[in-house]
Amino acid sequence: MTREPGRQVGSSLGLLIGPSFFVLAAWLAFGPPVTTVPELSAAHVSAQQITTAPRRTIIGDPPTIMINDFERMCSDCHQLFPLGPDPIPGRRQHEHVKLEHGINDQCRNCHDTKNMNRLVLYSGESISYSEVTHLCQKCHGPTYHDWEAGIHGRVNGYWDPAKGEPRKLKCIQCHNPHRPRVPAMDPLAPLPGPHTLRMGKRPDHEPKPEADPLRRSLERSRDRRQK
Amino acid sequence: MTDSTPDHDRVTSRRSFLRGSLGAAGGLAAFAAAISPLKDLDTEDLTVEKFLQKHYKEMTPEDKQRVLERIAAEVEKRYEVRPELRDLPPLDGVEFGYALHLGRCIGCRRCVHGCVAENNQSRKPEIQYIRVLEMPQGSIDVDRSNHYYHPAKVPARGHYYMPVQCHQCANPPCVKVCPVEATWQEPDGVTVIDYDWCIGCRYCAAACPYFARRFNYMQPEVPAKDINPNMNYLSNRPRTKGVMEKCHFCLQRTRAGRMPRCLEVCPVGARNFGNLLDPNSQVSQILRKKQVFVLKQDAGTLPRFFYYFDQD
16 A cells, blocks of 8 residues: 655654644743843932922921020011121121022012011011012912912912812912022932843933933934934 | 555555644644644633633623622732722713923923832833933924934923823724724723723734834733732723733823823923813813824824913
8 A cells, every 4th residue: 555745744844833832832831031121229219309398398377487596587687687788798697698580689589678587678668477479479470370379389288179179389389589580409210221132221210311222322322323 | 446456545654644643643743743832821810700701891890890809809919018999981962181381391201100100000011101212303204203202301402302201092093903992092082901801902003003012921010019009990900911901091090180190290391281161171172272293193003192382
């Protein structure tokens, strides 16, 4: 009995396929490559960094400061030492105050020289510290209207007045009145970059500019182009 | 061919027997290998109750109560924290909207990490709902943006920052592509996910033009001390491996009348939230008064997340 050549090829193919299933199955069951994900520590973020508290604390109305463990009001000193001409050359008090507020370069632009526990409008009207928004309003009208409507500045608490009180902040709870521009901040850590061949090993929250995978990739391609 | 040894065909030759049994054994082994991931399945995790759980929309209030109790017990077992797990219903006459002032955002990522802390996202691997794009001033070309920026101080000179999160679209492409209806739009405009119904196909992530959806490729890890016990079924209850998640406007807070967490931590007050149907709400006033735009308007998704500038 002779076999057809086609059948022979078929049977030898079958002999090949059978064991290859075995090999594949054994490999899948016992030795599949373990996909390792690079161990990354989560970005450390302290509760302080994601606080919902206002940026600044109001020091009270009238404001008080501690001098030698005694609580003092502004007028306690300024009754004896009235405000001199501004800007004071060689100022020895309030050195930390750096005035960078537009054209306001004098203390008396906002502080009442007659009663240092109070503020003063440019009309000469004296107002208390708790009414500070009326002072800011005199120059920053559009911003004040936005603030009144709740669309300037952060409003914490409740969006639904029926459920609770929205907590609106005053101007000086965010802005330093002497330097109102919001200072630059430290950014919190970004998401670790993807681990791809093009972008290389992903960095582990290094706060360096080199850690930015997109930037490194761009720089590398730029270097290649220049070569 | 009838005469040619009919019993020769019937009698199995040694060669064909070997070939057949080899093939069968190979096939069996391949099947065993294919189902081998099942051996890693946590049998404690797979209860009949969980297996037979209905779709969120088909549950009766009693069903929901049972499910909430089951999930609360699971969370307590895993994290040793008794959660205050609720299923807050959408409020009548409320459609949530968000507005973000691009001129104010300084890119400090406080919102990103506030969100992670609030919504029990996985810390390892890290999952973040909000992506802050750093963009060169003078364009809104997202292709030139970078979300891995990390300078010593922000804002960096010549750049502005654009946080992107789920836009809660009125015409959401992610909802349309879900094959099992595990994600849908609620009456208050928030697109939510039933994490127990999601099969993990990730179609929705591919459909989203804002890259807002995040997939749990691994079992999410959250340190027990960082768990936020204020939980809601459709928002921040702990997720598991293989399900999709995304920003839901902090439903556990906003449906109770509170502001979302990303807004409350913003140090520059760039974020505004409110009811779009209330003409006096923050967002409604912004829509009236400011220069507002939406991202990728041409995608036709009708977002409820607006970016704005001051007019002057």
